[in-house]
Amino acid sequence: MKRCPRIIPVVRACMLGTLVLGTAPARGETPGLSARTDIVRQFLTRPEGTVPLAQATRGTHEFTLEVHRIQTEIVPGVQVEQWAFGFPGQPASVPGPELRVKVGERVQITLVNTHDQPHVLHLHGITSLAQEMDGVPHLSHEVRPGGTFTYEFVATEAGTHAYHCHFQTNVHLDMGMYGALIVEEPDQIPIWSKEHTLILDEWDSRHDGAKLPYTPQYDAFLVNGRAHPLIPELKIPSGETHLVRFIHMGALPHSLHLHGTSFLVIAKDGHDLPLPYLADTLPILPGERYDVLVRGRDGTFP
Amino acid sequence: MKRCPRIIPVVRACMLGTLVLGTAPARGETPGLSARTDIVRQFLTRPEGTVPLAQATRGTHEFTLEVHRIQTEIVPGVQVEQWAFGFPGQPASVPGPELRVKVGERVQITLVNTHDQPHVLHLHGITSLAQEMDGVPHLSHEVRPGGTFTYEFVATEAGTHAYHCHFQTNVHLDMGMYGALIVEEPDQIPIWSKEHTLILDEWDSRHDGAKLPYTPQYDAFLVNGRAHPLIPELKIPSGETHLVRFIHMGALPHSLHLHGTSFLVIAKDGHDLPLPYLADTLPILPGERYDVLVRGRDGTFP
Amino acid sequence: MKRCPRIIPVVRACMLGTLVLGTAPARGETPGLSARTDIVRQFLTRPEGTVPLAQATRGTHEFTLEVHRIQTEIVPGVQVEQWAFGFPGQPASVPGPELRVKVGERVQITLVNTHDQPHVLHLHGITSLAQEMDGVPHLSHEVRPGGTFTYEFVATEAGTHAYHCHFQTNVHLDMGMYGALIVEEPDQIPIWSKEHTLILDEWDSRHDGAKLPYTPQYDAFLVNGRAHPLIPELKIPSGETHLVRFIHMGALPHSLHLHGTSFLVIAKDGHDLPLPYLADTLPILPGERYDVLVRGRDGTFP
Numbered sequence: 010m011k012r013c014p015r016i017i018p019v020v021r022a023c024m025l026g027t028l029v030l031g032t033a034p035a036r037g038e039t040p041g042l043s044a045r046t047d048i049v050r051q052f053l054t055r056p057e058g059t060v061p062l063a064q065a066t067r068g069t070h071e072f073t074l075e076v077h078r079i080q081t082e083i084v085p086g087v088q089v090e091q092w093a094f095g096f097p098g099q100p101a102s103v104p105g106p107e108l109r110v111k112v113g114e115r116v117q118i119t120l121v122n123t124h125d126q127p128h129v130l131h132l133h134g135i136t137s138l139a140q141e142m143d144g145v146p147h148l149s150h151e152v153r154p155g156g157t158f159t160y161e162f163v164a165t166e167a168g169t170h171a172y173h174c175h176f177q178t179n180v181h182l183d184m185g186m187y188g189a190l191i192v193e194e195p196d197q198i199p200i201w202s203k204e205h206t207l208i209l210d211e212w213d214s215r216h217d218g219a220k221l222p223y224t225p226q227y228d229a230f231l232v233n234g235r236a237h238p239l240i241p242e243l244k245i246p247s248g249e250t251h252l253v254r255f256i257h258m259g260a261l262p263h264s265l266h267l268h269g270t271s272f273l274v275i276a277k278d279g280h281d282l283p284l285p286y287l288a289d290t291l292p293i294l295p296g297e298r299y300d301v302l303v304r305g306r307d308g309t310f311p
Numbered sequence: 312m313k314r315c316p317r318i319i320p321v322v323r324a325c326m327l328g329t330l331v332l333g334t335a336p337a338r339g340e341t342p343g344l345s346a347r348t349d350i351v352r353q354f355l356t357r358p359e360g361t362v363p364l365a366q367a368t369r370g371t372h373e374f375t376l377e378v379h380r381i382q383t384e385i386v387p388g389v390q391v392e393q394w395a396f397g398f399p400g401q402p403a404s405v406p407g408p409e410l411r412v413k414v415g416e417r418v419q420i421t422l423v424n425t426h427d428q429p430h431v432l433h434l435h436g437i438t439s440l441a442q443e444m445d446g447v448p449h450l451s452h453e454v455r456p457g458g459t460f461t462y463e464f465v466a467t468e469a470g471t472h473a474y475h476c477h478f479q480t481n482v483h484l485d486m487g488m489y490g491a492l493i494v495e496e497p498d499q500i501p502i503w504s505k506e507h508t509l510i511l512d513e514w515d516s517r518h519d520g521a522k523l524p525y526t527p528q529y530d531a532f533l534v535n536g537r538a539h540p541l542i543p544e545l546k547i548p549s550g551e552t553h554l555v556r557f558i559h560m561g562a563l564p565h566s567l568h569l570h571g572t573s574f575l576v577i578a579k580d581g582h583d584l585p586l587p588y589l590a591d592t593l594p595i596l597p598g599e600r601y602d603v604l605v606r607g608r609d610g611t612f613p
Numbered sequence: 614m615k616r617c618p619r620i621i622p623v624v625r626a627c628m629l630g631t632l633v634l635g636t637a638p639a640r641g642e643t644p645g646l647s648a649r650t651d652i653v654r655q656f657l658t659r660p661e662g663t664v665p666l667a668q669a670t671r672g673t674h675e676f677t678l679e680v681h682r683i684q685t686e687i688v689p690g691v692q693v694e695q696w697a698f699g700f701p702g703q704p705a706s707v708p709g710p711e712l713r714v715k716v717g718e719r720v721q722i723t724l725v726n727t728h729d730q731p732h733v734l735h736l737h738g739i740t741s742l743a744q745e746m747d748g749v750p751h752l753s754h755e756v757r758p759g760g761t762f763t764y765e766f767v768a769t770e771a772g773t774h775a776y777h778c779h780f781q782t783n784v785h786l787d788m789g790m791y792g793a794l795i796v797e798e799p800d801q802i803p804i805w806s807k808e809h810t811l812i813l814d815e816w817d818s819r820h821d822g823a824k825l826p827y828t829p830q831y832d833a834f835l836v837n838g839r840a841h842p843l844i845p846e847l848k849i850p851s852g853e854t855h856l857v858r859f860i861h862m863g864a865l866p867h868s869l870h871l872h873g874t875s876f877l878v879i880a881k882d883g884h885d886l887p888l889p890y891l892a893d894t895l896p897i898l899p900g901e902r903y904d905v906l907v908r909g910r911d912g913t914f915p
Binding site for chain 3: 308
């Protein structure tokens with residue numbers, strides 16, 4: 010389960026000390042590694058806090074999400090009840106529909122609560138939004154059954170993020186109320202020819218998560234809502250480079266291993282890593298996102 | 312639980328092979344990344360082993376720690392028994408008092424065992440100390456009830472460390488016998504205006520950890536000894552940059568997520584990372600420490 | 614347990630887009646960090662897929678592995694049944710014998726199934742092999758009791774890998790069917806004077822893993838097949854630098870902590886890290902491998 014130490018900032022100005030790289034020289038710092046200085050300086054000067062909606066440089070991108078109770082076969086022969094996001098007029102699903110927006114757009118996501126429980130929409134990883142758009146009970150709006158609320162923010166940085174309900178999180182998130190939220194850079198040709206989003210989760214197929222008390226004993230590991238052997242195959246043709254976006258919306262640490270190839274880990278939590286690294290096993294903990302490049306090869310590797 | 316493969320070095324000289332960067336070129340090495348060579352060379356030449364107490368360049372910094380049995384409300388309405396470190400004449404607490412020293416100081420920590428169990432003081436992350444100061448039963452002193460022992464070392468590198476009892480570790484550490492040990496660089500103005508230390512732990516509130524056999528089923532996640540909603544809010548005013556030092560003294564993997572902002576991870580285990588990275592979710596495993604920079608923003612984010 | 618999203622590449626050509634570093638400038642990229650560009654370009658151009666056996670530049674390195682049922686005392690007084698790899702005429706063990714080959718060699722590993730269960734040999738981390746050599750049931754050969762199969766590949770990159778049975782993986786791997794597979798760079802003098810391979814695993818000593826259903830409650834943490842206090846001491850003389858190769862063949866996250874020293878993490882999953890980093894605590898998840906440099910010091914540190 011995700012744990013949040015409460016960080017409660019208050020508007021107040023403050024003089025920073027002289028820019029000194031902490032205690033770097035005495036702590037194993039590499040002389041000449043000026044990239045370190047650059048990264049820290051960049052962090053200290055990047056915009057922080059709410060980006061006013063008027064600062065959008067592109068048009069408005071609107072989505073509407075409803076909430077439905079559905080029955081899904083997550084393991085062959087195992088049907089579970091889920092609370093699922095869906096576009097109006099389309100079947101709801103776990104994960105909910107992927108929302109894709111572009112840097113510069115003003116994003117409007119209207120949550121129409123067609124369910125019998127209160128819900129919110131937390132935009133996991135989006136930092137340009139105002140507090141009332143953060144989708145956390147008590148600090149922003151709760152959307153009661155029959156109610157609606159429109160979450161708005163300006164997309165400012167490309168990256169892999171997620172949305173999920175944050176109301177009684179351990180229950181609502183576990184019931185399947187999550188989906189991917191991808192922010193794309195509009196003016197660049199990516200180095201990958203195709204991309205895939207894989208959302209990880211676990212399920213206790215023997216227990217209805219809506220029945221309290223809820224202390225799950227997970228027995229199914231889900232990728233995009235399905236457990237093996239219902240997980241669809243991911244095909245990467247030889248000669249192609251694909252981007253795989255991993256999003257962990259579950260509660261347990263996982264270790265993802267690919268056969269027959271090593272991948273390049275290029276981003277974590279929607280931020281490019283300063284230096285990508287090669288690996289064939291990716292540890293991922295709840296709430297994390299990783300972008301990895303995978304190149305196709307001959308043969309079929311499970 | 313922390314697992315230590317037994318590394319038992321013995322004094323003996325040895326010629327190193329010629330300095331070659333392992334098998335770098337064949338293993339995905341980046342040509343021109345000379346920082347890699349620098350880091351390896353620096354590692355091979357950094358001082359290793361006991362720093363004689365006479366090499367302290369600053370004064371002596373003395374602390375005295377006692378051990379007391381206390382009762383603490385860790386969750387509203389849930390009182391547990393703890394074994395806690397405390398300064399003489401002051402209430403003991405979990406975590407114990409934070410010890411702050413400066414690079415160059417000779418540090419003396421006197422453990423006065425005012426408790427009915429044997430204890431030791433392990434200085435987690437301090438590598439400049441001699442074996443008998445390492446606070447591990449059988450290889451250094453055990454402090455019997457009523458006894459005292461003074462641990463001494465020269466602080467040589469700034470960083471985030473910890474102290475904890477290493478006697479029957481799974482019981483004594485779980486009973487709350489830990490605290491932060493921060494080594495500061497004395498001559499530099501930090502880039503952060505304020506700092507916070509957050510020590511993570513878990514508790515089985517239904518089981519007295521001192522009663523054996525002890526196989527905990529943790530039901531409370533603690534930050535600085537308290538579970539939600541007793542964890543105090545951490546305020547970072549807009550415009551300010553704070554340093555948050557995370558120390559994991561518990562037994563389970565955790566994933567820490569901040570809302571409304573991304574932080575910069577600058578150090579692990581008291582060592583500056585060669586290149587800091589942005590994230591909003593921090594995986595942390597038992598024994599690890601991470602230093603992250605967080606910038607304040609408008610609004611209140613849980 | 615290792616989880617593999619099914620990556621099933623198919624031979625087909627494809628034009629890549631222009632080489633653009635993703636969405637780097639907008640995503641917190643460091644200007645001037647050209648090493649990032651180099652790493653991505655190198656990844657996009659490295660050879661991918663099967664390396665024909667005829668491309669071996671050195672001789673053939675042959676191994677034969679048998680499979681035997683053995684009884685082992687993993688904790689003092691606790692004897693468990695294991696399924697173990699071994700060279701013919703030598704006692705089988707858990708881990709199986711370490712296989713060491715050199716870059717350029719054609720490697721032949723003949724699995725002689727002297728056991729009463731079907732087995733395969735998966736070469737964890739080796740990416741230059743053909744699909745039928747990958748040792749995954751249904752996609753490559755299953756070696757029936759009494760049968761044999763020779764796995765062949767060209768060793769192309771130095772690194773720390775593993776072999777293990779992938780037939781009913783959660784049972785066969787847990788019964789002890791794993792070992793180290795080290796690929797060495799033949800023409801370089803390493804910067805370490807000695808090296809050690811430590812394979813991590815867990816065991817449920819109260820349950821025979823071969824009896825289904827198998828839902829282990831691990832009670833022993835194993836290093837090279839033995840739990841404390843049967844784990845042999847690892848001696849690193851003062852003045853020496855050793856390489857320690859950690860391989861995780863178990864199912865739980867672990868956190869490895871060394872006393873009295875900080876180590877340098879130089880490689881993950883058999884690939885050199887772009888920048889090594891100092892640490893004293895190493896998180897490692899199932900399937901991962903880490904190479905760390907450790908320097909000896911005075912004293913004895915557990």
